[in-house]
Amino acid sequence: MAGLMAGFGHYTHAIVRGIPASLAKEALRTNQAEVDLDKARTEHDAYVQVLRTRLGLEVVELPADESLPDCVFVEDAAVVCGDTALITRPGAESRRRETEAMKEALTDLNMNIVEIADENATLDGGDVLFTGREFFVGLSKRTNQRGAEILADAFKDYAVSTVPVLEGLHLKSFCSMGGPGLIVIGSSDPAQKALKIMQQMSDHRYDKLTVPDDLAANCIYMNLPNKGHVLLHCTTDEFPESVKVFEKLKDHMLIPVSNLEKVKLDGALTCCSVLINKKKHNN
Amino acid sequence: MTTEASSETEVKENAEESAAQPDQSEKATRETQEVLNTEEEDKEKGKVKEKEGKGISRYLPTWLKKQKSLSQTSPTKETPPTEEPTSKVTEEEEVSAPEVNGHAEEAEEKEEVKSEPVKEKEVESNSNGSADTEPAKEEKLEESVQTTPEENKETTKEEDVAEEEKKGQEQETQAEAEVQEGDGQTSIFQSPFRLVRKPKMKVVVCHVTLLDGTDFSCEVEKRANGQYLFFKVCEHLNLLEKDYFGLTYKDTHDEKCWLDPMKEIKRQIRSNNWQFSFNVKFYPPDPSLLTEDITRYLLCLQLRDDVASGRLPCSFVTHALLGSYTLQAEFGDQEPDQPRPLDFISQQTFAPNQSKEMEEKILELHKSHKGMTPAQADIQFLENAKKLSMYGVDLHRAKDSEGVDIMLGVCANGLLVYKDRLRINRFAWPKILKISYKRNNFYIKIRPGETEQFESTVGFKLQNHRSAKRLWKVCVENHSFFRLNAPEPPTKARFLTLGSKFRYSGRTQAQTRMASSLIDRPAPNFERTSSKRISRSLDGAPVISITEAGRDMTENGHDPNLELQSDSKSQMRVHGDNIYVRHSNLMLEDHDKTQEEVLKHQASISQLKRSFMEAPPPSPPQPSQWEKRLTSSPASTIRVQQQQVVSVPQMETASADNVISDTKEPAKTTEVEIEETVVIQEVSKATKAGNVTVTSNSPAGPPAEQESSEQKVRSDEEVVVVEEANQTRQESVSSESESEEEAEYHPNVTTSISNTQIPEEKEEEDKLEGEEEGEEMEPEVPAAPAPSLPAEISQPAEETPQEEEEPRKETEEGMKDEVEEKQGDPETEESTDDPMLTPDETPKSFVPPEVEEEEQEEPKVNGEASAVDAEPRPHGICCSELPVVKTEMVTISDTFAAQKTEIATKEVPIVHTETKTITYEAAQLDGNGEGEPGVLMTAQTITSESLCTTTTTHITKTLKGGLSETRIEKRIVITGDCDIDHDQALAQAIKEAKEQHPDMSVTRVVVHKETELAEEED
Secondary structure (H helix, E strand, C coil), X not given: CCCCCCCCCCCCEEEEECCCCCHHHHCCCCCCCCCCHHHHHHHHHHHHHHHHHHCCCEEEEECCCCCCCCCCCHHHHEEEECCEEEECECCCHHHCCHHHHHHHHHHHCCCEEEECCCCCCCECHHXXXXXXXXXXXXXXXXXCHHHHHHHHHHCCCCEEEEEECCCCCCHHHCEEEEECCEEEEECCHHHHHHHHXXXXXXXXXXXXXXXXXXXXXXXXXXEECCCEEEEEEXXXXXXXXXXXXXXXXXXXXXXXXXXXXXXXXXXXXXHHCEEECCCCCCC | CHHHHHHHHHHHHHHHHHHHCHHHHHHHHHHHHHHHHHHCHHHHXXXXXXXXXXXXXXXXXXXXXXXXXXHHHHHHCCCCCCHHHHHHHHHHHHHHHHHHCCHHHXXXXXXXXXXXXXXXXXXXXXXXXXHHHHHHHHHHHHHHHHCCHHHHHHHHHHHHHHHHHHCCCCHHHHHHHHXXXXXXXXXXXXXXXXXXHHHHCCEEEEEEECCCCCEEEEEEECCCEHHHHHHHHHHHHCCCCHHHEEEEEECCCCCEEECCCCCEHHHHCCCCCCEEEEEECCCCCCXXXXXXXXXXXXXXXXXXXXXXXXXXXCCHHHXXXXXXXXXXXXXXXXXXXXXXXXXXXXXXXXXXXXXXXXXXXXXXXXXXXXCCCHHHHHHHHHHHHCCCCXXXXXXXXXXXXXXXXXXXXXXXCEEEEEECCEEEEEEEHHHEEEEEEECCEEEEEECCCCCCCCCEEEEEEECCHHHHHHHHXXXXXXXXXXXXXXXXXXXXXXXXXXXCCCCCCCCCHHHHHHHHHCCCCCXXXXXXXXXXXXXXXXXXXXXXXXXXXXXXXXXXXXXXXXXXXXXXXXXXXXXXXXXXXXXXCHHHHHHHHHHHHHHHHHHHHHHHHHHHHHCCCCCCHHHHHHHHHHCCCCCCCCCCCCEECCCCHHHHHCCCHHHHHHHHHHHHHHHHHHHHHHHHHHHHXXXXXXXXXXXXXXXXXXXXXXXXXXXXXXXXXXEEEEEECHHHHHHHCHHHHHHHHCEEECCCCCHHHHHHHCCEECHHHHHHCCCCHHHHHHHHHHHCCCCCCHHHHHHHHCHHHHHHHHHHHCCCCCCCCHHHHHHHHHHHHHHHHHHHCCCCCHHHHHHHHHHHHHHHCCCCHHHHHHHHHHCCCCCCCCCECHHHHCEHHHHHHCCCHHHHHHHHHHHHHHHHHHHHHHHHHCHHHHHHHHCHHHEEEEEEEEECCCCEEEEEEEEEEEEECCEEEEEEEEEEEEECCCCCCHHHHHHHHHHHHHXXXXXXXXXXXXXXXXXXXXXXXX
């Protein structure tokens, strides 16, 4: 019976998806980079293991679909908050069908499914930052105003503010939540501008944790029973300076997770899972 | 700040004094109480109860007492009053009071009694003193009125001190006090006044829809101000933490408006619709900080309605959760074997789209609340509701600079901008330097960011000026309530008459919390009315039950449309975030300039005003009478208050019911002046068009200037109704528009500052000088200001008129007829200024202050005037700035004919301007204008929320042979949104004319409709 907006970071389930072989060649990317499929799969396996074994989440692993090279980035296919799951309409046409399996999985979890029927709307889950008190939706190449409106309609309890994403693929390409009321933000100008906008738009106060590297700003926060604050973040190999910043978080259980390969495809840590909190009272 | 500090010190002094004699004073008060109680049997029981229960009342009385006490104290300071004398005084008062005073006084007394016991010693002492003092004070007031401004200052100071003392308690009280004083204006002649008053008192039955859907009816004196009714309701509800609440009414456009506690009800509501509803006005961000469960309960009732109606959107789960708490609060634990729970639950509305699924969920959740008390359930309800993003957000529909539909949400934290359901921008109160509106534009001036050098101004377009003003007022109130420790100092508010300066008159949240912490009464028992509600809904009773209300969007008062539509399909989409328009500082600067000017004049004006204020009584009483006459207009849409300026006041009086109305008129006149010029031009145009028929039967047209008053009077009333599209009307009404349209408010500034800045600009300005907009207009106006005094006006008019006229020509008002033209025009203009105010408020209160100003400073008046207007009564309404100039108007308000005449003379200069115009228009009139004696003119502008109605009345008396003919020409300019019902307006106008002048015949009706000219878009 937790009330409204209680338990930010509480998760019981995670939905992930396998990496198709097509990822290496066909997955969308903003930078031309060679992706080592094997390394990517290894990374992803490690990632899933952290969720399942280390953190004890119930992980639903969807099979990869060769026709959907980007399907590993499940975050973009759905936005889940509370008992409601909004099935998105990804901005990249090639990714639209990724939502099918996601919808199925969420339905199986007894979530209230909301779908986007409007063909003018696009929304990538990567552009949606949920702070625990409100949503920020990045207006990016992948997400438009209409998509944000639909999200606002799906989650009526919360304020939904739009933030222009001038650089980077998604809003969460340079920011994420590092804890309740703590926004982890990259240090680039576009990132800082976006943060200012968010701060201006919000009725709530947020602390910020600025990391030198924008990509390092994407991390995964959870608040788990018996573990407290948990933060999955980049490794020292990737962003040593940023890791130093994370290490200042004394109250957090810090778990570095390598993401060297997927990042080449603009895939960040949050991109690879959809986290769900299925409360006991939900059926 | 300085003012506050000083006041505090003063307050301390008073407190000390009071402290010195606390015991005695208490005794005295008790004695008085006893006496009163005996007299008022009904209230007797209250003694104890009153202390506790009628918290609201207590504040009022205290204040009054304080005021009185203050007055005494100040003098007393040297020779502190002894207890005995005070007690004696009180006794005397007691005896006299009941008999003398009308209801209002009785009520006051009661309140005082109640309050006294409750309050701390200080209060009591003050109150006692005050009671004693009352008479003295009134005298002072009288004196002040007549006396020089300096004296007034002193008195005002005292008052201020008193007010400040009360700080904690309320400005409201002050307002009331003012009002009361106003009622008693005559108070100067206290006893006589009361006596006189009694017979005239008319009582009206007010129907207030409470939050539980029940209907509360009570009788209220027709001239009572909003606060009186509000307190009545709170008393009925046994509500102490009342500052979060307010009364709403529907304006002529069926839009919800907050009843201004400081203004007469009659002047705010549409004619004869005394229907109100009690609503939460300020949603406490943290309901758990409320002191009493009953307050939370009422808040819950409001929120249930908000949720059920969809005004407060929430998710399925939240609907279910809130619904379950509602069930728990109203029905307690769910009984395991409860029969047909679903049927039962279906009778209640929890959500706009309530499904079986939701009801099942509600019941399921309800089970989990077992053991929760109603109060606990309410708390849980509120804890969840307060987190909703739209909690406490008051939405207003608007367009951004690019014409994209958006919503502006006013809340505790600032101003939110929504496009559909998306928040696209947010301006926290600390970021906002100034809030202003002009015509249908609403502006906020934003504090420059770290990297920015200049302040920026963001402009929004509202549907019409009414909407803009309403939004502005809501912003001012919310900012004051949530961001200020204390409302802006009353002194400034009172005395500064910059345009219409609406200010929040109640307690701030900080103050109400303080006051709440002092609540010391056992938790009142109250009945949760769910059962009632259900039965009613079944009965189909007309009363709106909360549940039912929820479905009925309108009831809430919120425009259903305003609510964010989740679907958003219908709405247009804006590109990104552009809601903002950065303007060069031009606009702002202009406003500022005006303000500056105003400030300069303020000092002098303030003095005048103070004196005026003290005099207060005059304005309120007058209006009421006036209104009675005027109110005839059934059509709610147009309230036409006619301010008639009588050039030859005395003479015309005969004809003149219209003229009599003048009390208000004076004020209007001042405003009118500037506008008038404009009008004149318009008139001329109109005449050209042939629309305007000036000539009426009476030969008067060219008429003899001399009035042979007694001979037969024939009056012809010409009613010209001009309806313009929203925009256009502004121009035509220019005077009105100006005052109403523009207002500024500086949130950040201390109270004082804010007052000054709030000036409202009139529409006229726009029309006249689209480019110049507010500022220019204002300055000019002052010159023109010549209030409506007819005779003199004609002469002076020539000078100013030209300049103003040209711009104003644009205005379409031109409707005015020849005779009236000259004089009338000026008047009309004034009226135009008032329009915003006029509707209810403007006339009385505003006018007077302005008049005074005029006398002293005519030229500068404009800027000042606006400020002045606002202050007097109606903080809420923004008065036209221009009007201020014509201080004399105020005098007029007093009701004394003599004063009126005087005023007229003063006004004359203004008139001159107009005269020119007149000249242009009609040859006939010219003669009249010159011929002073023959023409009486009155111009009133009434602005209802929806419409601006300017009524100009020209009375021409002609002596022919032995016969005198009186011709009355009324030009009514209605500026409204597209939705104006022309036919209705015309019908009303005719009806009113007949009612007002039963002995006259309507000889000619000319209706000229004008659609909007393309408005310049600011």
